[in-house]
Amino acid sequence: MITEFATRRQNLFVQFIVLVLAVLSAGYAHAADPLPSWNDGAAKSAIIDFVTKVTTPGAPDFVPESERIAVFDNDGVLWPENPIPFQMAFAVDEAKRHAAEDPKIAADPMVKALLAGDYDKLMAGPHHEGLLQIINITHSGMTTDEFAKAVEAWIATAKHPRFDVLYDQLTYQPMQEVLAFMRANGFTTYIVSGGGADFMRVWSDRVYGIPPGQVVGSTARVKYELRDSGPVLVKTMDNLFVDDKAGKPAGIYQFIGKRPIAVFGNSDGDKEMLEYGTIANPRPSLGVIIRHTDGEREYQYDVNPKSSGTLVEALKDAPKRGWTVVSMKDDWKTVFAPK
Amino acid sequence: MITEFATRRQNLFVQFIVLVLAVLSAGYAHAADPLPSWNDGAAKSAIIDFVTKVTTPGAPDFVPESERIAVFDNDGVLWPENPIPFQMAFAVDEAKRHAAEDPKIAADPMVKALLAGDYDKLMAGPHHEGLLQIINITHSGMTTDEFAKAVEAWIATAKHPRFDVLYDQLTYQPMQEVLAFMRANGFTTYIVSGGGADFMRVWSDRVYGIPPGQVVGSTARVKYELRDSGPVLVKTMDNLFVDDKAGKPAGIYQFIGKRPIAVFGNSDGDKEMLEYGTIANPRPSLGVIIRHTDGEREYQYDVNPKSSGTLVEALKDAPKRGWTVVSMKDDWKTVFAPK
Numbered sequence: 096m097i098t099e100f101a102t103r104r105q106n107l108f109v110q111f112i113v114l115v116l117a118v119l120s121a122g123y124a125h126a127a128d129p130l131p132s133w134n135d136g137a138a139k140s141a142i143i144d145f146v147t148k149v150t151t152p153g154a155p156d157f158v159p160e161s162e163r164i165a166v167f168d169n170d171g172v173l174w175p176e177n178p179i180p181f182q183m184a185f186a187v188d189e190a191k192r193h194a195a196e197d198p199k200i201a202a203d204p205m206v207k208a209l210l211a212g213d214y215d216k217l218m219a220g221p222h223h224e225g226l227l228q229i230i231n232i233t234h235s236g237m238t239t240d241e242f243a244k245a246v247e248a249w250i251a252t253a254k255h256p257r258f259d260v261l262y263d264q265l266t267y268q269p270m271q272e273v274l275a276f277m278r279a280n281g282f283t284t285y286i287v288s289g290g291g292a293d294f295m296r297v298w299s300d301r302v303y304g305i306p307p308g309q310v311v312g313s314t315a316r317v318k319y320e321l322r323d324s325g326p327v328l329v330k331t332m333d334n335l336f337v338d339d340k341a342g343k344p345a346g347i348y349q350f351i352g353k354r355p356i357a358v359f360g361n362s363d364g365d366k367e368m369l370e371y372g373t374i375a376n377p378r379p380s381l382g383v384i385i386r387h388t389d390g391e392r393e394y395q396y397d398v399n400p401k402s403s404g405t406l407v408e409a410l411k412d413a414p415k416r417g418w419t420v421v422s423m424k425d426d427w428k429t430v431f432a433p434k
Numbered sequence: 435m436i437t438e439f440a441t442r443r444q445n446l447f448v449q450f451i452v453l454v455l456a457v458l459s460a461g462y463a464h465a466a467d468p469l470p471s472w473n474d475g476a477a478k479s480a481i482i483d484f485v486t487k488v489t490t491p492g493a494p495d496f497v498p499e500s501e502r503i504a505v506f507d508n509d510g511v512l513w514p515e516n517p518i519p520f521q522m523a524f525a526v527d528e529a530k531r532h533a534a535e536d537p538k539i540a541a542d543p544m545v546k547a548l549l550a551g552d553y554d555k556l557m558a559g560p561h562h563e564g565l566l567q568i569i570n571i572t573h574s575g576m577t578t579d580e581f582a583k584a585v586e587a588w589i590a591t592a593k594h595p596r597f598d599v600l601y602d603q604l605t606y607q608p609m610q611e612v613l614a615f616m617r618a619n620g621f622t623t624y625i626v627s628g629g630g631a632d633f634m635r636v637w638s639d640r641v642y643g644i645p646p647g648q649v650v651g652s653t654a655r656v657k658y659e660l661r662d663s664g665p666v667l668v669k670t671m672d673n674l675f676v677d678d679k680a681g682k683p684a685g686i687y688q689f690i691g692k693r694p695i696a697v698f699g700n701s702d703g704d705k706e707m708l709e710y711g712t713i714a715n716p717r718p719s720l721g722v723i724i725r726h727t728d729g730e731r732e733y734q735y736d737v738n739p740k741s742s743g744t745l746v747e748a749l750k751d752a753p754k755r756g757w758t759v760v761s762m763k764d765d766w767k768t769v770f771a772p773k
Binding site (some may be wrong): 319 | 709
């Protein structure tokens with residue numbers, strides 16, 4: 096009896112040790128470096144400190160999981176946007192493919208300009224009518240399934256002109272780590288991009304672990320038809336919603352329905368979304384701007400405000416808003432995720 | 435030593451029994467009646483059988499959790515839509531409140547008609563211009579926060595004219611059970627309603643356990659402004675998207691980004707959504723129509739195709755589409771969820 100009692104005490108002791116270890120290892124989930132591709136510095140600390148404080152139970156800045164909404168621009172934040180945004184490269188390749196298959200499309204003056212490399216003609220006019228026509232041809236008229244198949248085929252084969260790898264092999268490793276770190280800490284991660292939602296949703300889950308329903312992007316109406324083969328949705332360009340600038344907080348409100356507490360952007364197109372997340376938010380919040388300062392490993396366009404990803408106003412506002420500015424050159428140990 | 439060994443064996447035995455019980459109880463999660471407010475019959479069986487077959491690992495009809503998308507119309511499926519849709523009751527009450535506070539609104543001819551009970555005037559014209567004006571006054575011009583506060587205040591106080599309880603106390607208990615049953619089995623449940631998304635999102639989580647991001651409804655543009663008090667979104671009536679009829683599959687595609695495998699509707703407004711979920715869907719699917727057959731406990735409008743919730747075409751299609759038709763009178767033991 097006494098032996099049994101002693102053994103039970105021993106068992107209890109072992110159980111206690113296991114419990115202590117479990118608690119310790121849970122408490123130390125943050126201890127292993129969650130952002131190994133980031134150099135130590137203010138930017139890395141700002142992200143880790145923010146996640147730590149909103150996830151520490153009982154702390155004054157604690158935020159319940161359901162409200163841990165993090166939004167990320169895509170082009171220039173999760174992957175590059177040079178030499179042209181990747182969706183534009185898709186549109187160019189698709190226009191050529193359509194032209195080869197359909198003489199009527201080949202005869203379109205704007206497609207002709209594209210094939211002749213006359214980009215000035217495409218960009219002429221206040222609304223870049225030529226460019227819009229290329230987008231129209233490549234992004235409407237087909238069913239959503241046909242469009243998804245075209246995107247899948249393109250992203251499985253097309254290569255980036257400078258890095259000579261598939262486009263989806265050019266995601267930023269430091270940002271993949273931020274996505275994983277935030278999700279491991281109960282955040283829901285959303286893409287909020289000026290890019291087309293239908294374009295991104297095809298590969299967002301595979302490439303970023305972000306399912307279609309968490310991708311907010313530019314959209315246009317789709318038209319329902321019941322065909323002999325079954326129901327389809329046909330893409331149109333009607334009621335275009337451009338998820339950029341003031342459209343971003345609007346898109347967040349309508350698609351997510353909650354105010355974000357963490358916002359990652361890289362250009363003036365993200366300024367309103369950064370404001371929406373961080374100004375007069377009753378919860379603690381984090382605003383981060385990824386600045387493209389690394390011409391050697393990626394592209395340096397912080398100095399050229401006319402390039403894609405113009406960053407002038409948001410950068411000016413950063414100090415007064417308390418936004419963290421990340422220098423890709425200085426803050427990132429690695430740029431691209433390993434293949 | 436031997437005693438210790440025996441005790442360890444004993445401990446292992448206890449652990450084994452606990453494990454067996456855990457496995458058994460997991461396997462028997464379906465054994466307790468998940469839909470106690472449903473009378474036994476074809477409708478109840480159809481729902482339970484469907485959930486069982488898509489969640490049985492290794493079975494030919496197994497569907498992974500990420501694809502278990504269930505969509506529910508709201509008015510007439512999760513709560514009543516009589517004598518008028520509840521959001522319309524909100525609009526009427528709000529128009530009166532605005533009129534009492536603002537002489538300019540009180541002077542509006544359509545508000546005057548409303549206050550005088552002249553509903554014919556409101557409903558006149560091909561687009562019911564009077565009604566639209568009432569919706570305009572009560573659903574636009576304010577910030578999204580102001581609108582949410584107005585909805586909260588209304589739903590906390592306004593009472594249903596017949597049942598004399600708060601509107602959110604009139605949800606259907608059998609459907610609350612379906613929502614809970616499907617979620618317990620790895621489904622994500624969405625509202626897909628012709629009602630305003632902004633109206634429903636205020637209370638959908640509390641009332642149905644459906645968070646704002648899983649509510650698809652009619653929407654119009656919101657306009658971002660950075661005011662001295664902080665960022666706001668102002669409601670407009672621009673680019674109105676009506677999430678009804680062919681709009682429902684379009685809304686599902688744009689907001690959820692996945693095809694549903696379970697669709698619950700009650701009217702012809704749900705026909706296209708039922709088609710989208712169940713015709714030529716590569717996955718197994720379930721279509722359910724809730725038929726309002728119970729004038730005593732709720733409203734009987736299956737016989738009056740001109741009332742709210744017209745159900746003619748979808749009902750005609752039900753047999754050939756394999757949709758399950760639920761008779762509220764015969765299939766539901768209880769109608770309303772307990773207060």
